[in-house]
Amino acid sequence: MARTPAVTGASAAPAPSKARRASIGARRDPRAEAAILEAARALLAEKGYSGFSIDEVARRAGAGKPTIYRWWPTRVDLFIDVYSQEKSATLVPPDTGALAADLEAYTGLLWAFWRETPSGRTFRALIAESQTSAPALSALRDKFLPERLKDVRLMFDRGAARGEVRADDVEALLTLYIGFNWVRLLTDRIEDDPQGISAVVRLLACAR
Amino acid sequence: MARTPAVTGASAAPAPSKARRASIGARRDPRAEAAILEAARALLAEKGYSGFSIDEVARRAGAGKPTIYRWWPTRVDLFIDVYSQEKSATLVPPDTGALAADLEAYTGLLWAFWRETPSGRTFRALIAESQTSAPALSALRDKFLPERLKDVRLMFDRGAARGEVRADDVEALLTLYIGFNWVRLLTDRIEDDPQGISAVVRLLACAR
DNA sequence: AGTTAACGAAACGATCCGTTTCTATGTGAG
């Protein structure tokens, strides 16, 4: 059963360290934090939202559940941290001088990022979790979405400055653009699809 | 505890019948089916996706879990039946002669329907469930979406016939319109908002 | 030197899952 951690725990999990992580005193242990985030990332990558459990994260990280709950009161806090860690490096909004080209390139990058990292699954988990828990929803709405929107808004604002779209329409266009990406992600249709992207982007990138 | 059904069950639940539903022979009992669907509907209406469990549905319906699993192998099948029962009557796509007006009216009706019946919560549950279960996703994608799209496509096709939008763009416009509604529903922003709707609809209803 | 806080292990009571076992019931075929 390998459920007797004192003896068999180290061999059951792919944990890098076999020794128990002793306390480093009355302060947060960065090794524990890193191990938990990495375990959560790997678990989401392997099994997606189903199959993700705090118990399993704790097992893999060689951490105690109280340690997890101390620093991440809800699953969503954990999801957000995992997603944030991956997102930062990638995804620079392009600046080609044309809104349509910017959006096409950015959308392709975003979908590839969702496909090829655990982030797609993490984000789907975040949205799903938001349908069952109020804190999750407010985190998604007030913390997560605005941050992601910054990049997109940048592109649309540049387009508005060039006269490609009306400045008054930017908010509505943002909603439409986000909605497009959500539908495709949530219905698992983020395969490489330049034509589908292009058809939608053309509609968004033209002024009225 | 009121968990000893033979004696206290009838008083603990708001079940209409106090007597046990005996078998009516080697065929499906419509009373059991109705009781289960109604219990599921009420439970979703009261507590949404969280708080929804097969155990609780069985308790409320005065039904056995095997009976539920016999006829609805997964939760999704139950969600679909509940949603289908409510959806049918409502939501006739308007035909005002102008695409923008049609969309504005239809969107307002749809959101009101989502707000004022259990259907909004049911649909959110369906989408959330689709992020964890493959059968749920294919039901959503292959059965539910196409059906809903029929109404919307009708409006856009009429608009295309009038020259308000290009026929080639209808598919992309449908995706954008669905995405808009999904984002608003999933982030719990389907309050009455004629201006927000109008701003988006204007962008969709104008030909390029 | 004593207080404080973090760590991981282990176990807790609950809840839910999906399944199995049981008895009672009525249908429908022979």
Place this chain on the structure above:
DNA sequence: CTCACATAGAAACGGATCGTTTCGTTAACT
């Protein structure tokens, strides 16, 4: 009329997960 059969609901099962609590250990801070 008889009997195989499918249904119904009750109850209980093993298993998983949740979020919390208890406990002994460790080291930083005062």
